[in-house]
Amino acid sequence: MKSCDSILQALKEASQQGVSIAPADYLEYASELNALIGDENEKLYILEQTLALEKFKKIELGDSVAKAQSYIDTLDIAREAKTQKAKVEQIEEHVRILKRRSQTAQQEYAGYQ
Numbered sequence: 001m002k003s004c005d006s007i008l009q010a011l012k013e014a015s016q017q018g019v020s021i022a023p024a025d026y027l028e029y030a031s032e033l034n035a036l037i038g039d040e041n042e043k044l045y046i047l048e049q050t051l052a053l054e055k056f057k058k059i060e061l062g063d064s065v066a067k068a069q070s071y072i073d074t075l076d077i078a079r080e081a082k083t084q085k086a087k088v089e090q091i092e093e094h095v096r097i098l099k100r101r102s103q104t105a106q107q108e109y110a111g112y113q
Contacts, residue, residue: 004036004091011094023105030098033091040088047081 007029014021021029051072058068072078 002032002036004033004040004087007032007036008091008094021101023102026098026102026105030095030102033095033098037088037091037095040084040091044081044084044088047077047084050077051075051081 011021011029013019054075054077055065055068055072058071059065063071
């Protein structure tokens with residue numbers, strides 16, 4: 001089963017090796033990433049919920065919002081959440097780029113006919 005990580009890795013390797021990707025493959029990759037991004041969003045939501053709960057607990061114990069947020073920012077799970085958010089944004093950008101590349105490639109192909 002494919003994952004976002006495996007698709008992103010394949011795209012990275014193709015780019016590093018200078019391998020051309022067929023126009024139909026652009027749409028295939030975009031569709032797969034779009035279908036799988038929900039799992040990555042779910043991971044992000046769980047991390048964010050955990051952080052919110054920790055912040056709530058600190059505030060309930062009498063810490064100020066600023067102090068609670070400072071504490072939250074020191075947690076490994078906060079770093080993990082930021083990394084996951086960046087990953088989701090990267091996937092979304094890849095989908096946009098892949099769709100655009102597919103359109104461009106199709107237009108170029110049409111121009112040769």
